[in-house]
Amino acid sequence: MSRGRSGKRIRDLSKAYPFIYLLPFLILFSLFFAYPMIHSLYISFTRYKIGEFDPTFTLRNYERILGDSLFWNGFTVLLMIGAIQLPITVLMSLALAAIIYHGIRGGKIFNIGYFTPTVSSLVVAATIWAAILNPAYGILNHLLRAAGLPPQDWLGRLIQISLMNVINWRWFGWYVVIVFAGMSAIPIDLYESAKIDGSGRIKTFRRITLPLLQPTLMYIIFVSIISVVNLFAEPYIMLGGSTFSSQTARSRLIYTPVMYLYDVAFRYFNFGYSAALSWIVFIIGFLSSFLVLRKSAFMRI
Numbered sequence: 001m002s003r004g005r006s007g008k009r010i011r012d013l014s015k016a017y018p019f020i021y022l023l024p025f026l027i028l029f030s031l032f033f034a035y036p037m038i039h040s041l042y043i044s045f046t047r048y049k050i051g052e053f054d055p056t057f058t059l060r061n062y063e064r065i066l067g068d069s070l071f072w073n074g075f076t077v078l079l080m081i082g083a084i085q086l087p088i089t090v091l092m093s094l095a096l097a098a099i100i101y102h103g104i105r106g107g108k109i110f111n112i113g114y115f116t117p118t119v120s121s122l123v124v125a126a127t128i129w130a131a132i133l134n135p136a137y138g139i140l141n142h143l144l145r146a147a148g149l150p151p152q153d154w155l156g157r158l159i160q161i162s163l164m165n166v167i168n169w170r171w172f173g174w175y176v177v178i179v180f181a182g183m184s185a186i187p188i189d190l191y192e193s194a195k196i197d198g199s200g201r202i203k204t205f206r207r208i209t210l211p212l213l214q215p216t217l218m219y220i221i222f223v224s225i226i227s228v229v230n231l232f233a234e235p236y237i238m239l240g241g242s243t244f245s246s247q248t249a250r251s252r253l254i255y256t257p258v259m260y261l262y263d264v265a266f267r268y269f270n271f272g273y274s275a276a277l278s279w280i281v282f283i284i285g286f287l288s289s290f291l292v293l294r295k296s297a298f299m300r301i
Contacts (some may be wrong), residue, residue, distance in 0.1 A: 007016045040275040047243035048272035063277035071277060074257035077160075081254075085164040086301070089175060090220055092168070094213075099177035099204065115173035122170070129166045130155070133238075155238060166234050171227065175220050182216030183209065222292045229285035232258040257281050264296045 044061055047054040096114065117125060132138050133154035154162045160182060165184035186209065194204045235254040258281060265274035 023122075040278060043272050044275035044279055046272050048270075048275075050269040050271075061273045062280075064273065065276060065280055070255075071254065071257055071280075074255055074260050075253075077254060077256060078228050078231065081160065081164055081167075081231070082225065085167055085228070086221065086224050088164075089168050089172060089224060090217060092172060093175035093179050093220065094217075096172075096176050097183060097230050098209075100176070101180055101183045102201075114176055118171065118173040119167050122233050123237065124235045125170060126166065129169075130238050130240075133162050140301055157253075159238065159250055163235055163238060163254050166238070167227075169232075170234070171224075178220060179213065179216055182213050186212050218292060218295065222289050224283060225288050227294060229281060229288065230258055231256045232262065234260075235259060 045057050045059070047056070047058065047060070132140050135141060135151060135153050135155060138154065140154060144151050152158055190208050190212075191204060194208060199207070235256060236259060238254065239251050257277065261274045261277035261281065264270050264277060
């Protein structure tokens with residue numbers, strides 16, 4: 001009888017093993033993700049500043065957002081950056097992945113360094129680019145002068161173009177790897193059948209490769225939208241480690257919503273309003289990503 005009871009206890013305990021193994025993750029998830037999100041949602045409906053806290057439920061923060069031109073100007077900046085940068089990134093990634101996949105002569109040269117920017121530190125990369133693009137002592141203007149061309153104000157009126165170049169340089173290699181993996185997953189039999197039918201390389205790419213790469217390209221667009229909505233480090237460093245200069249014409253060109261809510265929280269110490277801003281950024285990013293996923297082939301709704 002005792003052996004039967006002990007065996008039952010062991011079986012009951014074995015059923016709890018998965019939950020025991022999950023316990024460290026659940027504790028960390030609750031402390032550093034779930035609780036901060038719930039708490040930020042709560043304080044977004046309150047008046048919460050340094051030394052001042054009114055727990056009364058109010059929609060004042062969200063009403064204020066509707067008329068906050070500086071916040072919505074940040075989304076105008078993101079829309080402009082995304083509309084220009086996203087198609088360029090997708091086309092460049094697609095082109096280089098095709099060169100590497102099909103073994104076109106010279107493709108091995110790209111294998112050496114295209115993924116290097118992705119594994120480099122974001123802050124270090126942005127700092128280096130800020131130095132390269134500096135109008136006074138940057139190497140880019142130095143090369144322009146050496147070639148007899150006029151120097152450009154890369155961190156002034158052209159700062160938006162400079163920012164898009166930095167973003168492309170940073171994530172281009174990662175997208176190439178994703179597209180290359182998508183191409184590698186396409187059955188080789190399809191290409192052989194197309195070759196037998198006399199289909200050229202361009203026609204095969206348009207009729208076979210592109211349609212079957214739709215889920216991969218949608219994933220790239222999905223990730224790019226999330227990255228653009230959360231844009232902070234690159235423009236922050238390109239502005240010299242400052243977001244407070246948002247009133248200048250230069251900084252307004254790359255002043256993002258995340259930079260604005262950073263200012264509200266850590267310069268004005270208005271944590272309630274900053275929490276409300278962060279939830280609006282999250283909702284807009286979520287809806288944008290959801291629309292992309294709904295259009296993709298791998299999500300059926």
